[in-house]
Amino acid sequence: MKPEPAAATAADPKAVPEFQPYIPAERTDVAEFTPKAIGIGVFFGIVFGAATVYLALKAGLTVSASIPIAVLAISLLKKLGGSTILENNVVQTIGSAGESIAAGVVFTLPGFLFLSADSRGASFFEYWTIFTLALLGGVLGTLMMVPLRRSLIVKEHGNLPYPEGAACASVLIAGEKGGNLARIAFQGVGFAFVYALLQKIVKLIAETPALVTKQTNKYFPSATLNGDITPEYLGVGYIVGPKIAGVLVAGGVLAWLGLIPLLATLVPGDTIAEQLVKLGYLQSLTTAGGPGNWNPATHTFGDTAGAIYRAYVRQIGAGAVAAGGFITLIKTLPTIVSAFRESLSSFKEGASKAVQKRTENDLPITVVLFGSAALILVMAVLPFLPGSVLGRLLLGVLIVVFGFFFVTVASRIVGIIGSSSNPISGMTIATLMATCLIFIGIGWTGDVYQPMALCVGGMVCIAAANAGATSQDLKTGYLVGATPRAQQIGLMIGAVAAAIVIGLTMQLLDTPTAELRAQGVEHMIGTDKFPAPQGTLMATLIKGLLSFNLDWQFVLVGVFLSVTMELCGVKSLSFAVGAYLPLSTTAPIFVGGALKGLSDFMAARKGEHVEESELGPGNLFSTGLVAGGALAGVVVAMLSVNEGVNAAISKLSVEHALQSAVGESGYHLIGVLAFALMCGVLYRVSRKPAEV
Numbered sequence: 241m242k243p244e245p246a247a248a249t250a251a252d253p254k255a256v257p258e259f260q261p262y263i264p265a266e267r268t269d270v271a272e273f274t275p276k277a278i279g280i281g282v283f284f285g286i287v288f289g290a291a292t293v294y295l296a297l298k299a300g301l302t303v304s305a306s307i308p309i310a311v312l313a314i315s316l317l318k319k320l321g322g323s324t325i326l327e328n329n330v331v332q333t334i335g336s337a338g339e340s341i342a343a344g345v346v347f348t349l350p351g352f353l354f355l356s357a358d359s360r361g362a363s364f365f366e367y368w369t370i371f372t373l374a375l376l377g378g379v380l381g382t383l384m385m386v387p388l389r390r391s392l393i394v395k396e397h398g399n400l401p402y403p404e405g406a407a408c409a410s411v412l413i414a415g416e417k418g419g420n421l422a423r424i425a426f427q428g429v430g431f432a433f434v435y436a437l438l439q440k441i442v443k444l445i446a447e448t449p450a451l452v453t454k455q456t457n458k459y460f461p462s463a464t465l466n467g468d469i470t471p472e473y474l475g476v477g478y479i480v481g482p483k484i485a486g487v488l489v490a491g492g493v494l495a496w497l498g499l500i501p502l503l504a505t506l507v508p509g510d511t512i513a514e515q516l517v518k519l520g521y522l523q524s525l526t527t528a529g530g531p532g533n534w535n536p537a538t539h540t541f542g543d544t545a546g547a548i549y550r551a552y553v554r555q556i557g558a559g560a561v562a563a564g565g566f567i568t569l570i571k572t573l574p575t576i577v578s579a580f581r582e583s584l585s586s587f588k589e590g591a592s593k594a595v596q597k598r599t600e601n602d603l604p605i606t607v608v609l610f611g612s613a614a615l616i617l618v619m620a621v622l623p624f625l626p627g628s629v630l631g632r633l634l635l636g637v638l639i640v641v642f643g644f645f646f647v648t649v650a651s652r653i654v655g656i657i658g659s660s661s662n663p664i665s666g667m668t669i670a671t672l673m674a675t676c677l678i679f680i681g682i683g684w685t686g687d688v689y690q691p692m693a694l695c696v697g698g699m700v701c702i703a704a705a706n707a708g709a710t711s712q713d714l715k716t717g718y719l720v721g722a723t724p725r726a727q728q729i730g731l732m733i734g735a736v737a738a739a740i741v742i743g744l745t746m747q748l749l750d751t752p753t754a755e756l757r758a759q760g761v762e763h764m765i766g767t768d769k770f771p772a773p774q775g776t777l778m779a780t781l782i783k784g785l786l787s788f789n790l791d792w793q794f795v796l797v798g799v800f801l802s803v804t805m806e807l808c809g810v811k812s813l814s815f816a817v818g819a820y821l822p823l824s825t826t827a828p829i830f831v832g833g834a835l836k837g838l839s840d841f842m843a844a845r846k847g848e849h850v851e852e853s854e855l856g857p858g859n860l861f862s863t864g865l866v867a868g869g870a871l872a873g874v875v876v877a878m879l880s881v882n883e884g885v886n887a888a889i890s891k892l893s894v895e896h897a898l899q900s901a902v903g904e905s906g907y908h909l910i911g912v913l914a915f916a917l918m919c920g921v922l923y924r925v926s927r928k929p930a931e932v
Contacts, residue, residue: 281334337734377702428864477832485833491818557820559798858926
C-alpha cells in the first residue's frame, strides 16, 4: 500500500518528498481513541488471545491476528453505527496484542511444569504468576518500542516495509472505501464452530482417526498414521502454505514412520519402560499405566508407539528444535548486530525531538525510563515469583537489559521479513543461555534456580513477540495517519486484557477432568492433547545447562538432524518442530497446505491471478476456521471442568452408538469423510474471486 507522496517543492525539485498518510496530520476532527473502539479492541484481544493459547498449546504454532481483526472490526463497527478508519485502527491495535502476548507466554511459561521436581517449578504455574509475567513482558515490549518508532518506522520508511503492517493498512483503507471483506471470515468461524461442536460434544466426527500397525508386525511394527482432523489445523495449514506445511509434516513422517518403527524393532519393552521411569512418566516397572499403557505382567505396552515417543523421540525432537533455534540465531546474527547498532541512537532522538504534528505525538521518554525502573521494582517485591528479593531484583535488571536488546532486534527483523518469520525461539534460547551462564558464574547451579532462569527467558520472549506485533501496528498507524500516543496507550490496554484472559485460559486448559484426575493426571499441558513443544524445550535447556541432567545421546541425534536439514537447504526449525510434535498434529496441517498449493496451481493453470495477499477468500475463510475451531475448543474445555456439566455433555455423545453400529474403523471413516467435506468447502471458497 503506497499512498500518494507529496509533490517536491519548487525550491528544491530533487528533494525527497515528505510522506503523506491517508489521514493528514493536520486533521484533528477524525474520531480515533473512542470508548467504542477501545471496548471492541479489548473484546477481540480476549477472543484471539484465548484462541492463540489453545492453538499454540496443541500445535506449537500461531497465526497473525492483525489483519483478521481489522477485517472483522470494519464489519462489526458498521453494524454499530459506523466508524472512522482511525477507530478501526485502534481496534486492531488493541486486539493484536492478545495474539502476540499469548504466543510469547505459551511458548515459554508451560516450561514451569517440566522443570526438575526439586525446583518446585510446577508451583509457579499458577494464575498470578502467569498474569504478572504476561503483563510485564507485554508492557516491556510496548515501552521499548516508544523511542524506537521514529528511528525504525519513520526514518526507515523506505527501507523497512513491515509487510503485515502495510497489508493491514491496505485492509483499513479498503474498508474505508467500502467492501464486504468480513463476510467470508465470519462464514469460516460459523462453519468451524458447528463442525467442532459436532466433533467434540456430539462425537459424530472422530477426533483422531488412526491407522497403526501392530507391534508384532514383522516388517513395520508400531508405525502410526493419524490426524487430529480439526478446523483449526486445516486453516493453519492453508495460511502457512504448502512449503512450510510440507517441511513440518516431514519431521513427523521421519519420527512416526521411521524412528519409532526402528526403535520398536530394536529396543525391548522393559528398556523402554526403564527410560519412562527415569524421565518420571512411569512410577516403577511394577506399576501399570503411564504413556503407552505399560503392563508389568506381560512386559508389553498397549501403545508401543506412544511409549517410544515419550521415552526417546521427544528428546530427539527437543535437540532438533534447540539446534534449529541456534542455527536461526546464527543466521540472523549480522542483522541483529546491525539492528542494535543502528537503533541505539533512537533513545536520544526520542528525547530531543519536539513534537510538532499529531502524527508525531508519542508517549514521553520519561514513561519508558520510569516504566522500566518500575518493572524491576515490581519483580523484586512480588512474593509469588521465584527467588529471593535480591534474586528477583537481578532478574528484573536482566529482563530490561535483554528486553531492550531483543526488542530492538525483533522490530528491525520483522520490518524486513514479517512477524511470521520473527526468530523468537532463537532469541529466547540465547537469553536462556546467557542467563544460565550468569547464574553459573555466581554459583547458582541448583534446581531451585531453574524457575528464575525461565522467568527471564519467558518475559524476554513475550516482550520480543509483542514488539514485533507492535512494530507492525505502528507501521499501519503511520500509513493511515494514526496518533502514535493513542496506539501506544491502546497497546498497554491490550496487554492488560490479554494477560487476564491468557492466564485464565491456560489454567482452564491445564485442568484435567475428574476421570483423568482419578488416573493420576494432574496437568493437561504436557499430555498428547496439549504437548506444548516450545515450553518443554525451554525446560529441557535450562535443566541441561544448570543441572546437567540430559540424555545427551538422544539430544545430539536431534541436533544433527537439524544440521542435516540445513545442509540440504531446508529451514531446520520447521522440520524440528514437526519431529517433536505428534504426526496427528502436522498431518492435517499438511492437508491444508496442500489445498493452498492446489488452489494456486489451478489458478495459474487457468491463467488467473494467483491471490497472494491475506485478503484472498481462501485465507479469510481459513482465518475463520482457526478462530472458530480454537474458540470451540476453549468453550468445550470450560464446560468440561464442571463435573455436572461434563456428565450432561457426555449424554449427547453418539460415539459408542456409532461404533456399535459401524465398528471402530467405520467410525473413523465417517470422521475422514467429514474432514474431506470441510476440505472441499475450503477449496471451493478459495477458488472464488477475491472481494474488495
